[in-house]
Amino acid sequence: MAVTIKDVAKLAKVAPSTVSRVIANNPRISEKTKKKVREAMDELGYHPNFIARSLASQSTQAIGLVMPSSTDVVFQNPFFPTVLRGLSEGAHEKHYALYMTTGKTDNEILDGVTQMVQGGRVDGVVLLYSKIEDKVLMYLQERGIPFVVIGKPFKHVEEITHVDNDNFRATKEVTEYLIQLGHDHIAFVGGNLNLVVTVERLLGYEKALREAGISLNDEYIVHEEFLREGGQEAVRELLSLKVPPTALVVADDLMALGVLNTLDELGIKVPEDISIISFNNVLVSEMSRPPLTSVDINIFDLGFDAARSLIQKIENPKEPIKRIIIPHQIVKRFSCSFPNEERVFLPQKGTFS
Amino acid sequence: MAVTIKDVAKLAKVAPSTVSRVIANNPRISEKTKKKVREAMDELGYHPNFIARSLASQSTQAIGLVMPSSTDVVFQNPFFPTVLRGLSEGAHEKHYALYMTTGKTDNEILDGVTQMVQGGRVDGVVLLYSKIEDKVLMYLQERGIPFVVIGKPFKHVEEITHVDNDNFRATKEVTEYLIQLGHDHIAFVGGNLNLVVTVERLLGYEKALREAGISLNDEYIVHEEFLREGGQEAVRELLSLKVPPTALVVADDLMALGVLNTLDELGIKVPEDISIISFNNVLVSEMSRPPLTSVDINIFDLGFDAARSLIQKIENPKEPIKRIIIPHQIVKRFSCSFPNEERVFLPQKGTFS
DNA sequence: TTGTAGGCGTTATCAG
DNA sequence: CTGATAACGCCTACAA
Numbered sequence: 001m002a003v004t005i006k007d008v009a010k011l012a013k014v015a016p017s018t019v020s021r022v023i024a025n026n027p028r029i030s031e032k033t034k035k036k037v038r039e040a041m042d043e044l045g046y047h048p049n050f051i052a053r054s055l056a057s058q059s060t061q062a063i064g065l066v067m068p069s070s071t072d073v074v075f076q077n078p079f080f081p082t083v084l085r086g087l088s089e090g091a092h093e094k095h096y097a098l099y100m101t102t103g104k105t106d107n108e109i110l111d112g113v114t115q116m117v118q119g120g121r122v123d124g125v126v127l128l129y130s131k132i133e134d135k136v137l138m139y140l141q142e143r144g145i146p147f148v149v150i151g152k153p154f155k156h157v158e159e160i161t162h163v164d165n166d167n168f169r170a171t172k173e174v175t176e177y178l179i180q181l182g183h184d185h186i187a188f189v190g191g192n193l194n195l196v197v198t199v200e201r202l203l204g205y206e207k208a209l210r211e212a213g214i215s216l217n218d219e220y221i222v223h224e225e226f227l228r229e230g231g232q233e234a235v236r237e238l239l240s241l242k243v244p245p246t247a248l249v250v251a252d253d254l255m256a257l258g259v260l261n262t263l264d265e266l267g268i269k270v271p272e273d274i275s276i277i278s279f280n281n282v283l284v285s286e287m288s289r290p291p292l293t294s295v296d297i298n299i300f301d302l303g304f305d306a307a308r309s310l311i312q313k314i315e316n317p318k319e320p321i322k323r324i325i326i327p328h329q330i331v332k333r334f335s336c337s338f339p340n341e342e343r344v345f346l347p348q349k350g351t352f353s
Numbered sequence: 354m355a356v357t358i359k360d361v362a363k364l365a366k367v368a369p370s371t372v373s374r375v376i377a378n379n380p381r382i383s384e385k386t387k388k389k390v391r392e393a394m395d396e397l398g399y400h401p402n403f404i405a406r407s408l409a410s411q412s413t414q415a416i417g418l419v420m421p422s423s424t425d426v427v428f429q430n431p432f433f434p435t436v437l438r439g440l441s442e443g444a445h446e447k448h449y450a451l452y453m454t455t456g457k458t459d460n461e462i463l464d465g466v467t468q469m470v471q472g473g474r475v476d477g478v479v480l481l482y483s484k485i486e487d488k489v490l491m492y493l494q495e496r497g498i499p500f501v502v503i504g505k506p507f508k509h510v511e512e513i514t515h516v517d518n519d520n521f522r523a524t525k526e527v528t529e530y531l532i533q534l535g536h537d538h539i540a541f542v543g544g545n546l547n548l549v550v551t552v553e554r555l556l557g558y559e560k561a562l563r564e565a566g567i568s569l570n571d572e573y574i575v576h577e578e579f580l581r582e583g584g585q586e587a588v589r590e591l592l593s594l595k596v597p598p599t600a601l602v603v604a605d606d607l608m609a610l611g612v613l614n615t616l617d618e619l620g621i622k623v624p625e626d627i628s629i630i631s632f633n634n635v636l637v638s639e640m641s642r643p644p645l646t647s648v649d650i651n652i653f654d655l656g657f658d659a660a661r662s663l664i665q666k667i668e669n670p671k672e673p674i675k676r677i678i679i680p681h682q683i684v685k686r687f688s689c690s691f692p693n694e695e696r697v698f699l700p701q702k703g704t705f706s
Numbered sequence: 707t708t709g710t711a712g713g714c715g716t717t718a719t720c721a722g
Numbered sequence: 723c724t725g726a727t728a729a730c731g732c733c734t735a736c737a738a
Binding site: 002004020055 | 730731732733734
Binding site: 002047048049050051052054055060062065070075076077078080081082084085088089092097098099100101102103104108112114115116118119120121254257258260261264283284287288289 | 355400401402403404405407408413415418423428429430431433434435437438441442445450451452453454455456457461465467468469471472473474607610611613614617636637640641642
């Protein structure tokens, strides 16, 4: 129905294979025929059929994106539009298209991935998350499918190309910053422990404290899902401790927003009564009150480099394993300050006021 | 290389065409051979090749998504992860895959679309935005490609299947709500006027005022890009008016966040001094201080229904044009109240205080 | 430098 | 009910 290579060939009075070569810009075709063919293509409004091309060449020029479960709260994070943009630009640059798969359960996701991979819809895959014991990752690895992960793989770090931030170091730095300000009661509010990013950040936090000779306090470490209600509970618990923290390292901006909120309800002032520092530096972090000090992890680049290195890998299977670390920087705004001498203590549980 | 239909055929001792038929679950195949073939498929770990299938059947079981320009601020809106989720579930349900295309400029986007459409990568397309004079839309329409738009088409509304909210009515309701509370100085803070959603909302606002016998005041209507700096300027201007508004209808939650911020800096209290109501009801709207009264437009459903109706259209080309209106509801939180008798007036420009 | 022919993995149309 | 066989649109040796 549509105009094919044959139609063009006929009009240009050449063989279909010649047209094919012109498309591929094969150097062994004379400029003259190239021109002739191109004119014919224009005249007919020819567009190559990717499907046919894929079938013949066994390559699709498309990469598949694997998102976390769509029911997961992290999915709502503005993180995603931004990585997507990076991925998209990285792919576009090399003329690759993007394929998406999502799903509610882990199995649905795995199904989607096997279909797009085995079904030959994509040449490679990028995982937009990194979690512990991930079936999708294991599947990809077994099959020898080209893939890269955004984040740090849970296992086999040396064998998997990935692009990540140095979350360990970032969190360590951030914690040290708080310590420098004079804080020694610093709590950590983390997200889902199945995500390796959470683990990395926790580790960095602990390391900083240890190096500063501050003893770790289990009560100062709480984990809640990213976002919303998450923050609420965590903060309430933290602040009803006998000696509540004077500073919080929060693993995600949105979560920090929730924290800010709860704090406000409790009448606790940021940064006067408590300091907060968080991660990702998404748009809202500068729109909160007070604007959040946050570490910018350059989300766009995470996506961009992931697309790039996946494509390299696809086009050159012997490409070595790579670990790309995207730099981060602390963006200081107004949620951190020196600890307040006059500590605010909330009424303890079981204490009547 | 991979296991094909032929391998299965050989193992099951049938013809390739028979295998193809059991894949399609053709009723004219005996249960016995079906079983035999299926066993062979399992044994070999067979997965159908979508590419080959697409080529033969001239249908890809994939739909293309067209995003707004990736450089556009709206792209950062948490609106997108949510529509994506809806789209994804709607597509998944019917076993369709998702294809994405983005681009920086309008032409880049158009290119991407023509490639995926003419290249036969997708069976249809959904536009994730609706703007004035959209080349992509015109292209799709000329070519007779199945497509649906999320939002209200600028022209030819009767001829384009679309899924939308009744933004006109929603904004009218919202404005009336403010009027009922006693406000009669209500301003409108809108986004990009190229987006038809902005226009619709503006119209609804004006209608409500007119019906209430409140005269329109041009100075009360400002347009800024969604988000960030947007809000700042707009709000400053509004509040330095001789008679500043006592209530604001803001076209987007994120923008409202920015407004909230500026207001805070100016020392103006919400809702005591000024009421705010906004749109979309994204996660952050309940995490702001005060939590925003916002109209929930059911973003997920927008996506879900769009995918569904596109697929219907693809599978049945004579499917009639449809207009699907997703209901909305006002979610009342704490950003609106009665107007304050003692109005706060900022110093006028040129006035020394 | 260009043309011919076979194949990529399926589906679809005929027969039988 | 099942088996050949010809597309689908393009790529790629191999020939010329």
